[in-house]
Amino acid sequence: MTSPGADDFEQVRSALAASEVLKHISPAAATTLARRGAPVALTAGVLLAQEGDPGDAVFVVLDGEVEIRSTTIGGREIRLTALGRGSVVGEMAVLDGGPRSADMVATRKTRLWRIPRAALMDVLESEPKACVALVAELSRRLRATNADLEARSALDLGGRLARLLLAEQNARGLIALTQTEMARRVGVSREKVNRKLRDWMNEGWVERTASGVRVLVADRLQGVVKERLSG
Known part of the structure; x- marks a missing residue:
């Protein structure tokens, strides 16, 4: 494999500097991590790591997005979170040396920098x-995940979709x-999502365009969420 050039290292250092977890490391340490790492390129839908894999490396997302997902006993995929440019992915298993606790999948064309656990x-x-900073970031992610799970349990289809x-x-x-x-993220069939969108289109809250669904009246959707949570 051809060694990365100066531009590649600079991009890695910039990503590390923007990371909530690693932005406090010194420039020298960032350079060390860049030089001890290696690039990884994925296309949409490709697994970066699977639940149960060894936590032997952490990844910096240079471009694209990595989704963290789990699978229920019934085989349904659940989206836990998604991490984009400048994010650090897979640090939990790296810190404790245990196996990966979830799947990590590229949602679109994605470039990463793989940093070995030892480095x-x-x-x-x-x-x-x-x-x-690492402890603070992990705490923030845990709170965000808990909030998302609580919302999922409290909201019906309309609330989750809104x-x-x-x-x-x-x-x-x-x-x-x-x-x-959308159906995968809210945990229902595509047909149910389609029916709910049609209802909201008839109400004038959303519209379907060549580029996808567009929100027309955000206040109405916000009201759906608040109503379900308060009820």
Whole structure:
């Protein structure tokens, strides 16, 4: 494999500097991690790691997105979270040396930097600020996951779908998800999602465009979520 050039290392260092976990490490330590790592390229739908795999490396997302997901006993996939550019992925298993607790899958074309566990542990031992930041980030992710699970249990289909549309819309109100992906994220069939979207289209809350679903009246969807949570 051809050795990465200076531009590749600079991109890795920039990603590390933007990471909530590793942004406190020194420039020298970031350079060390970059030089001890190696690039990984994935296409959409490809597994980065599977539940039960050894936690032998941590990954920095340079471009794209990695989804963390689990599978129920019945075989249904559950999306736990998704991490994009500048995020650190897979640190839990790396820290305790145990197996991966969930699948990690590229949701689109994704480039990462693989850093061996030994390299990360060496840096953390010499960079106490990075250790503190790591604890804070893991706590934040745990709270976010708990909040998401609580919302899932409290909301019906309408509430979960409204919450998803509001979270995923861009500045123009467009949601870059297919109805199949929406269905997977809210844990129901595509047909049920389609019926609920049709109801909201009839109400004038959303519309279907060539680019996907667009939110027209965000306040109405926010009201759906609040009503379900308060009820």
